[in-house]
Amino acid sequence: MKMARKLMNAVQYNCYGGGVASLKGGGGLSELAVASETMTVPRPPEVSAAEATGLPIAAHTAHVSLTQQAGIKLNGTGPKKNILITAASGGVGHYAVQLAKLGNTHVMATCGAHNLNFVKSLGADEVIDYKTPEGEALKSPSGKKYDAVVHCAKGFPWSTFEPCLTANGKERKLKTVIDSKYPLSKAEKAWAKMMDGHATGKIIVVF
16 A cells, blocks of 8 residues: 655656655555655656555556566557456456556456456456356356466465466556545554455555
């Protein structure tokens, strides 16, 4: 839960006193935080502080998984690939679905029954309830095998994915979906909800 901070000295980047987003290794859950210049970017005025908080960790994780691990080119110039994204309604998952669709991919996603329509709205081609027999087996309704898996859920041994992978398998169009907001005084409740593992999108701590 990283907060988009106010930058007080950034003349070089023309964002003095403006909003920024930054990736920190720790200490972000505070009213004041020191951020590295190399890990900080200006926040466009059309992006709220709450929306920006999800980008440093969750969106970056999704981006690295898709581009560096799965080899997907997000400009759509790469070969057609079939991707499985588990826990697709969560923090990393909802970014992964959107980013994957920017590439030349067919996305099969798993999530809870109450989030099926939500994940479809993000662009997923196939969505199944992870509690159904098909969902537990991670099998695509179309019978497609996967070139890569972005595994955002817990409790699956990697052997579960092997039958579903192909022979060569490898392990302003993006939006942040906010599940809930908590004041700093109730940060422990935000943490508890995150650990519960049923958030739809990002959980935000506001100041």
